[in-house]
Amino acid sequence: MLENSNKQRYVSTRGHAAILDFEGVLLAGLATDGGLYVPERWPKLTDSDLRALAGLTFAELTARVMWPFVAGLMGEDDFQALVTDAYDDFDHQAVAPLVQLYHDTWLLELFHGPTLSFKDYALQIVGRLFDQVLTRRGERITIVGATSGDTGSAAIEACRDRETIDIIILHPAGRVSEVQRRQMTTVAADNVHNIAIEGTFDDCQNLVKAMFNDVPFRNDCRLGAVNSINWARIAAQTGYYVAAATTLGAPDRPVAFAVPTGNFGNVFAGYAAKQMGIPIDQLVIASNPNDILTRFFQTGTMTAKNVVPSISPSMDIQVSSNFERLLFDVMKRDGGAVGQAMEGFKVHGRFSIDDDQLAGLSDLFEAGRHDDEETRRAIDQIFGETGQLVDPHTAIGLSVGRARRRDPGTPMVALATAHPAKFPDAVEHATGVRPTLPDRLADLFEREERYDTLTNELSAVQDLIRTRIALSGAA
Ligand SMILES: *Cc1c(COP(=O)(O)O)cnc(C)c1O
Numbered sequence: 001m002l003e004n005s006n007k008q009r010y011v012s013t014r015g016h017a018a019i020l021d022f023e024g025v026l027l028a029g030l031a032t033d034g035g036l037y038v039p040e041r042w043p044k045l046t047d048s049d050l051r052a053l054a055g056l057t058f059a060e061l062t063a064r065v066m067w068p069f070v071a072g073l074m075g076e077d078d079f080q081a082l083v084t085d086a087y088d089d090f091d092h093q094a095v096a097p098l099v100q101l102y103h104d105t106w107l108l109e110l111f112h113g114p115t116l117s118f119k120d121y122a123l124q125i126v127g128r129l130f131d132q133v134l135t136r137r138g139e140r141i142t143i144v145g146a147t148s149g150d151t152g153s154a155a156i157e158a159c160r161d162r163e164t165i166d167i168i169i170l171h172p173a174g175r176v177s178e179v180q181r182r183q184m185t186t187v188a189a190d191n192v193h194n195i196a197i198e199g200t201f202d203d204c205q206n207l208v209k210a211m212f213n214d215v216p217f218r219n220d221c222r223l224g225a226v227n228s229i230n231w232a233r234i235a236a237q238t239g240y241y242v243a244a245a246t247t248l249g250a251p252d253r254p255v256a257f258a259v260p261t262g263n264f265g266n267v268f269a270g271y272a273a274k275q276m277g278i279p280i281d282q283l284v285i286a287s288n289p290n291d292i293l294t295r296f297f298q299t300g301t302m303t304a305k306n307v308v309p310s311i312s313p314s315m316d317i318q319v320s321s322n323f324e325r326l327l328f329d330v331m332k333r334d335g336g337a338v339g340q341a342m343e344g345f346k347v348h349g350r351f352s353i354d355d356d357q358l359a360g361l362s363d364l365f366e367a368g369r370h371d372d373e374e375t376r377r378a379i380d381q382i383f384g385e386t387g388q389l390v391d392p393h394t395a396i397g398l399s400v401g402r403a404r405r406r407d408p409g410t411p412m413v414a415l416a417t418a419h420p421a422k423f424p425d426a427v428e429h430a431t432g433v434r435p436t437l438p439d440r441l442a443d444l445f446e447r448e449e450r451y452d453t454l455t456n457e458l459s460a461v462q463d464l465i466r467t468r469i470a471l472s473g474a475a
Pocket of ligand 1: 150151265314393
């Protein structure tokens with residue numbers, strides 16, 4: 001049988017955890033050594049593979065592109081059916097339409113899923129993958145995640161009512177938009193549990209990390225993750241990079257992407273697509289005032305600062321967890337060196353790469369930031385020039401991307417990561433026009449909310465989780 005040799009293996013960025021297959025990394029989330037899983041080798045799409053994608057539906061293309069990561073988990077036809085089902089409910093025929101905004105700039109609309117952000121594109125697949133695998137194994141899992149806004153609702157929509165899953169989402173109290181909060185707290189499903197934490201997104205993320213590092217708790221509650229640290233999400237996000245690139249002429253013509261970035265999950269999927277053979281010339285990382293990545297690309301030193309709330313809250317992060325995956329490649333896949341850098345970062349709040357490493361990264365990556373005022377101006381300018389309302393995250397990506405593009409002859413694709421109606425106040429403030437929610441969410445403000453509020457204390461959160469999953473029927 002060839003099957004085993006085709007199966008992708010995954011290694012931890014810190015080099016000390018077991019090597020796993022796709023099913024293993026799907027269920028594990030974070031590696032036991034604190035690292036993140038990455039493919040042992042990048043699968044390659046040849047030019048003829050890329051040409052063969054022409055004419056496929058978005059779901060067919062995504063299944064084809066993801067398959068080398070997933071192979072061995074189920075049959076290829078079953079996987080294709082799963083991806084088709086995942087995108088069935090999206091409200092645009094093209095699923096991820098590419099809209100030309102300027103002569104040389106396109107918008108890749110990634111807000112046609114149930115919760116109106118790009119996170120639906122991966123999570124609708126990942127929820128189904130979990131359910132299939134757990135049903136086959138006769139197991140249940142408790143998904144625990146932290147959200148700065150959009151992940152939570154997308155994860156909840158992906159997991160709601162699935163028999164094998166409880167989902168617990170922590171969000172920072174008062175620091176997500178009302179639309180974002182209501183998208184999470186109005187879901188009436190017994191397996192969905194929302195907790196507002198009195199703290200920042202990073203506090204929430206640290207609580208989740210601490211729960212995963214508490215091995216007895218992790219085992220008792222059978223914790224799993226759907227944060228962007230879960231490899232399956234990154235794998236699923238490669239689909240739309242490949243779709244946009246081939247639409248604009250890959251493999252014959254290179255393309256650049258501009259990506260509003262927080263945890264580095266989305267832009268890392270662009271990096272993965274490049275490693276797989278997509279001719280990507282440039283990846284522009286766009287941040288808001290929480291500009292740890294922009295500062296890193298200017299200096300080669302990663303230094304943590306406190307989080308500042310902004311009008312693009314899904315990028316209000318202190319650290320970008322997925323950056324460790326890129327660091328692993330920068331450090332020539334030396335897990336020991338990555339572990340040391342990350343330990344240093346934890347203790348001293350900083351680590352550095354050398355000039356050669358920074359120069360290597362800068363061949364592909366470019367970074368820039370917008371503060372809130374610049375973001376509002378960008379929203380207004382884009383609306384004035386193109387008639388398109390964009391949300392604050394999308395505006396930052398588009399505006400920083402256009403300012404930082406290197407080769408004017410290379411088409412630039414800006415990722416529209418959220419629907420403008422998710423951030424109606426910011427958009428209205430900038431343009432005077434209030435964007436309206438799509439039909440499926442029109443009654444959002446009439447729906448009943450359910451959530452608990454807790455202080456930033458691990459034991460309190462753990463107690464609540466134990467109680468909830470006991471009630472909802474986990475043995
Ligand atoms: C999550 C999110 C981002 C940041 O994506 P990362 O993968 O964390 O870098 C940007 N914009 C929106 C609207 C988001 O929801």
